[in-house]
Amino acid sequence: MARGRERRPARLNAAPLSLCVESVGAGGDGIALHDGVRHFVPLALPGETVRAMPVLRSAEGVRCRLESVETPSPRRVAPFCPAFGRCGGCAFQHWEAADLAAWKRTRLLAALSHRGFADAPVAETLSCPARTRRRATLALKGKKLGFREEASHAVAAIDACPVLLPQLSALIAPLRAVLAPLTADAAVALAWTDSGADVLVRCADEPGWEGREALAAFARAHDLARLAWDSGFGAAPLAVERPPAMIFGGVSVAFPDAAFLQPSAEGEAALRDAVLAATEGVSALADLFCGLGTFALPLAARGARVLALDADGAAVAALAAAAKAAPGLAVAARDLFREPLSAAEMRGLDAVVFDPPRAGAQVQARAIAASAVPLAVAVSCNPASFARDARILADGGFRLVSALPVDQFPLSPHLEVVAVFRR
Template sequence: MTDWVDIVRMAARGDGVTADGRFVPATVAGDRVRFDPFEIAPGPDHATPPCRHFPECGGCQLQHVTDPAYERWVAARIMSALDAAKVAVGAIEPVALSPPRSRRRASLRAVKRGKTLTLGFNADASHRIVDMHECWVLTPGLFALVAPLRSLLDAALKDGEGAGVTLTESESGVDLLLANVAARSLAEIERLNAFAAANDLARLSVEGPDGVETVTEARPPVLRFGGVPVVLPPAPFLQATREGEAALQAAVVAAADGAGAVADLFCGLGTFALPLARTAKVLAADGSMSATAALGSAARLAGARVYVEHRDLFRKPLTGPELARFDAVVFDPPRAGAVAQVAELAASKVPVIVAVSCNPNTFARDAAMLVEGGYRLERLWPVGQFRWSTHVELVAKFVR
């Protein structure tokens, strides 16, 4: 029988780590473990996971961690990346943590084998689907569709076939996109129409070799940003929870306070551009045609001071002369960051740069470029939007 050893910290992927460097899943700092036989003695920060599917389901990695410990881990995850990049931080705000059952968008997978239809998230680090019968992260409205979807897909799929399911909860109802579900014959279309009507969906679309096609739309799926209604394109990118979105918006608005002209780069549907437009003129640029079209239409109808540009910021970043027009620049790139655009920002004279990121590592790399260019990281807002996951978000304010 081996001796007990202490878990001294949690790694970036959420595993506990012993003092001698061994990784132990589903443990937290303060736990004690032994390996032969394997046993965990829970410490003060070890919580009882609420969901029956944990830790098998890949939707959550940290349900065994108390909220205070999780908040500390979120902040430490960001600070560790910045420390490695040798970037100093001024003020750090408390972590904004989204509550359980608040995720308003999700991508599930389904597969039919024999007479069994499996629907849910993938298992952690696997293509195997964990059949969902309980979920502590989806909103009640989205989870209520899991059982009806199981019946629909059981009828629509043949043995061995799989499908993708993208759910978005809008203010006007759920927007559902099904991938690899046929909508060619009259019977197939009627089945999908009946499902949408029975479950009061706002819109149901299918995605196949020819792209996305709307099968039925009872009403446009709408979300409001800064009080402005925006009609969503199918399967849009948006912040995963209302609470997380509100925290990010509040931080961005606070960081850009006083700016009369703002550029919002990688603007998406206008999550930040429309709230900023209440007090500033905003240029909103993004490479997504569907997102910029939706934002442009919404801004025109509302009379918002948002000027939209469809632009690939990876290939054609805003240059120094273009950036010189702005008092503040907000940028919210994908997980890979925005090296080309950050290089232009670092060489610019923009007084305030506001970074929004979902990847501490690429954020730290971009932050180091800005600091090398003469900026200082003045304030940081950590956000734990994807509760119980290792996915961390943040807002950061850089000043000259």
């Protein structure tokens, strides 16, 4: 449909329907056809008959609310969290792990096939354990602290979250208590660093003296590494017990406020090991979209010369400081969307590793395709933008040698991939 003629989503006031769910869509919802229109039903599985209330019509189809499961799938399992279904933090706790892993692999195959890769060499999904998440952002609205409800701005209050590391989950109820005096909405970012918990509260309300004392006492009582506050003018620390830091490749890197961190230590290890395996024997390479050096530092520790680039000034400064302990590592700030590393700059490199944000690395992929680099390793959290970039590399003469789906967001529809391209 032409963009200008797209229908605006319309609220529906319809009666519940009995629907047969055929598949699970990219967003994690069950999909059923009714009168030739796709109906999306959260928490419904293939093969199930469900009773569902249509709530919103859009160009994609009709979004429904699950009322009840009339014929459950034999692959349905009991969720392990009492908030599942109410809290929008997880899309899947009701599906056999093996089915979920297979579905994620199929999504990657479909994205690649859509870009013309028939029979792509996609490995079985490497699944990370579910209860190991080391970063999350909670919303505080009224007195409720938790994740947003499914397809809503409302917050589903939780006291704990079994998907998070227990050390972070244990902070939720006490955080709600210490933040109770706030009148404005807030976002609370939690990260488990190698120095302990790092908590950043984003809220337009500035804590007064009493509030600051209560927050500092909270930080001490819960042994936080750092508690910082951002009222819209940048984060300022309220309490620093130990400067938060991460260790990559044996080197400690200061952890800036709200810096990027792979969602679990297990996920990070899976990606790093795949990148290290793909670049075995490589002596000079670029790590593009390097963040804090998750790959660059282990690569440098192995003796390679590494050029690490990222647009995040705070991350680059932290990695540059850490690079003093990592001979062979050069670090610079660069917006790789506007100014990709050029084919000429890649001359002499044996490999390029790139790990862009969800939008992918279209412009950078074009530069890699135009270069003489013999090996490219793509790490991506978005199968669609990854497949688009893979097509650019393939059209530039690269062969997709392997793609490893890594499920490091095991209860969500998201998927990570590490792919190796050679000339």
